[in-house]
Amino acid sequence: MELKLILLLDLIYIYIDISKTESNNSVSTTTTETPIQNPYEPKDRIVNPHNFSYLLNPGYTVCNTSSSSSSSSVYILVYVHSGPTNYQRRIVIRETWATQTLFPELRLVFMIGKTLDKTIMKAIEYENEIYQDIVQEDFIDAYKNLTYKGIMALKWVSIYCSQAKYILKVDDDIVTNTFTLTKHLKFLDKLDPNRQQTLLCLVWHAMIVMRDSKSKWYLSKEEFPLEKFPPYCSGSAYIFTGDMAAKMYNASLYVPFFWVDDYYITGAVASAANVTYTQFGSLYTISEQVAHTRFLSSKSFYTIMFGHFPGSMNHMREIWRRILIREKFKYPTIVKSHSFSWDETIHPQSNNLL
Structure with a gap:
């Protein structure tokens, strides 16, 4: 049954990729508030209520919070910002660096908004029937x-996986x-x-606010009066201690909405x-070409934790194979049991689709 659903999903997403209409691509407006003028204005009342409803919610099952067994221990909860049609990217993540069979103290969820395309929405439902790891609310998934x-994720984590370290x-x-991530966090512990x-x-310190109206990151002075941003993180990847989810979600209720999510969150x-x-900057590589080189180099392999690969999912799989090869000497039993089975068993056709 599971294999049939996976193959059906493949066919649905291939169909979606071929038949996507211009109208579906043009959905990009916010659904409630527009960007406010001053994200620093102190408030003593809720100004940014997150009044959206869940369309899909795996709830407590992800982190096993209702269980008293040792399996309920969650060291790292990973939540991934994903687009509705990015099914293949989600597959790659599930089967490579975020697999629980290899990292039993890790849990994984994907954060997705809704689309007006009913076929895509149905495909996401089928996908969630298999994996039970998608959190979806009823705002339009748009830039x-x-x-x-981001707020959806903070709210969900604070309710359903509050015990994650x-x-x-x-x-x-x-x-x-x-492997590097876990080792680094254990060292910090x-x-x-x-x-x-x-x-x-x-x-990022003192990042310049984009005033070029042709840029996708353009901000008018009415939207953001300052010329430089106060400190914030690269949104590609960041880690926070488990206690911060609830604190940051509660704070978001009193910080006026601002559409630049990396800075806002x-x-x-x-x-x-507070x-x-x-x-953590030395462990990041934003450029895909540089990330590819560093992951494949024996000299720089252990100095990179996060690599950005927007262009090729084959590169993502290739990098993970290389990581496993290098780590198998440290973790021979675990790595051997995981092997490279994702391509040959569940998705033998994947490489032809990526």
Whole structure:
């Protein structure tokens, strides 16, 4: 039954990719508030209520919070910002660096908004029947609604996986060396076992606000009066301690809506929640070409944790194979049991579709 559903999903998403209409691509407006003028204005009342409803919600099953067994231990919860049609990217993540069979203390969920295309919505339902790892709310999934997606994630984590020690947010075009990530966090735990209120990321300082009206990142002075942003994180990947999910969600209710999600979530909201920033920048590579080179180089392999691969899912699989090859000497039993089975068994046709 599961295999039939997977193959059906493949066919649906191929159909969607071929028959996508111009009208479906043009949905890009926000569904409630428009960007406000001053994200710093102090408020003593709720100004940004997150009044959306779940369309899909795996609830407590992801983190096993209703269970008293040892399997309920969650060291890292990964939530991925994903687009409705990015099915193949979600498959790659599930079967490579975020697989629970390889990392039993890790849990994975995908954050998705809705689309007006009923075929895509039905495909997402089928996908969730198989994996039970999709959180979807009823706002339109669009670039200027990414802030809603970020708030949705904070709210969901604070309710359904509040016991996680660390939360990792990534985009669906990121490859993570989960071995390095886990080892690094365990090392930090030795230095401070009770670490809280911490955000670990590539911290941007004094980033210039884009005033070019032709840019997708354009902000008018009415939207954002300052010429430089206060500190915030690269949105490609960031980690925060488990206690911050509820604090940041609660803070978001009182920080006026702002459509630049990276700054809003990791800057304005995080600051309002009194977060402490920890620079993680040396472990990031934003350029796909440079990330590919660093992951494949024996000299730089252990200095990269996150790589950005927007262009090729084959590259994402290739990088993960290389990671497993290098790590099998440290974790021979675990890596051997995982093998490279994702291509040959579940998705023998995947490489031809990517």
